[in-house]
């Protein structure tokens with residue numbers, strides 16, 4: 357297939373379009389011109405012959421050709437005409453008998469044919485026979501009867517004239533036309549090639565400029581000549597900006613991850629070192645420090661699990677195991693699992709289902725996503741407090757609203773809570789454990805399900821998260 361790649365060349369296509377258009381146009385012009393000139397010449401010749409024969413017919417009447425013996429003058433004229441027009445002239449009397457023939461073949465014979473009959477009725481006939489390439493003319497010779505005043509047919513002149521001389525001239529014209537056409541075509545090849553090369557040049561410039569861009573920081577150094585190339589550069593520029601943002605967020609992510617992973621290890625190191633340095637450290641101190649070390653190990657574990665979850669999410673929809681799941685049961689299970697934590701924090705978990713809902717979801721991922729939101733509701737709550745989960749659905753979407761009576765999220769923080777590693781106001785984030793990854797995992801899961809998540813909150817009053825997910829899974833990223 358690669359062998360024919362050049363056929364896809366834009367330059368070749370422009371060249372072909374221009375060349376073929378010119379080629380067809382000159383071809384049509386040449387054909388039209390020669391055919392037109394030839395037809396006009398035949399028409400003119402035919403009118404000329406008819407006119408000459410008519411003059412002859414008038415002379416015949418004047419000379420009384422059909423009444424007396426055939427006149428030599430008329431015969432000489434007929435012979436001359438037949439020579440001039442490379443043809444044959446017959447004279448027929450009213451009894452359809454040939455009385456003169458410039459070929460001397462049909463003298464005395466009777467001639468009856470369609471043309472003769474029409475002519476006998478007084479019509480002048482004028483035909484061009486394409487097969488024999490002869491102009492055929494039939495002219496009646498009529499005289500007015502002095503008594504009745506009616507036209508009386510005395511006879512007819514039938515003439516056939518060759519169009520060979522016209523054809524010869526037309527052939528010369530065709531040959532000349534052909535030579536001119538060749539010259540025009542040669543010029544056309546040159547012009548088409550030049551135009552094709554010039555028209556792809558801006559695209560080549562853009563390609564070269566893009567190939568030269570090696571980092572996200574560089575702008576594309578192009579002054580574009582076409583609107584289209586301008587649009588390509590613009591689209592590329594937008595892509596570059598997006599990639600730049602993505603690259604920056606990746607770098608930030610890596611540095612955040614390193615920092616987050618280092619923090620518990622640093623604490624463990626400090627705790628262990630201080631125990632090592634103190635020679636007669638009491639057992640209580642060992643116990644206390646070991647509990648702290650254990651808590652830091654738990655935290656490290658938590659961060660790593662969340663990170664792994666996040667990395668798994670990055671695989672996109674391909675890593676999804678979608679099944680039709682009963683959402684009422686799924687929510688009951690989550691609440692059962694979170695029961696001990698809620699009781700410990702004196703938070704009531706209330707589940708309200710408006711109807712029975714089944715949806716195509718990845719059970720593990722969705723459980724994790726909803727758990728994260730409810731867990732936050734318990735963590736960032738007053739004690740005692742409540743978290744209310746409301747399940748509803750229409751014919752297309754299921755909606756899960758999770759409200760709490762908690763501390764709320766300030767307006768300025770609301771835009772950031774779904775970002776990776778973002779944790780709210782430092783004052784409470786230190787007291788309440790977390791990695792800042794929970795909501796970003798949740799949001800990613802909801803988006804993989806082609807759903808949406810919104811937050812509404814008033815500091816001091818509480819927060820509501822509204823999750824909407826299509827009941828049927830929509831394939832595609």
Ligand code: ADP
Nearest residue numbers: 732733736764773779780790791792793794795
């Ligand atoms: P984490 O809970 O581990 O800190 P999340 O990504 O789950 O991380 O949440 C990000 C931040 O959003 C939290 O640190 C908290 O400040 C805020 N937040 C999330 N849910 C609630 C809630 N229900 N009430 C108040 N603040 C919340």
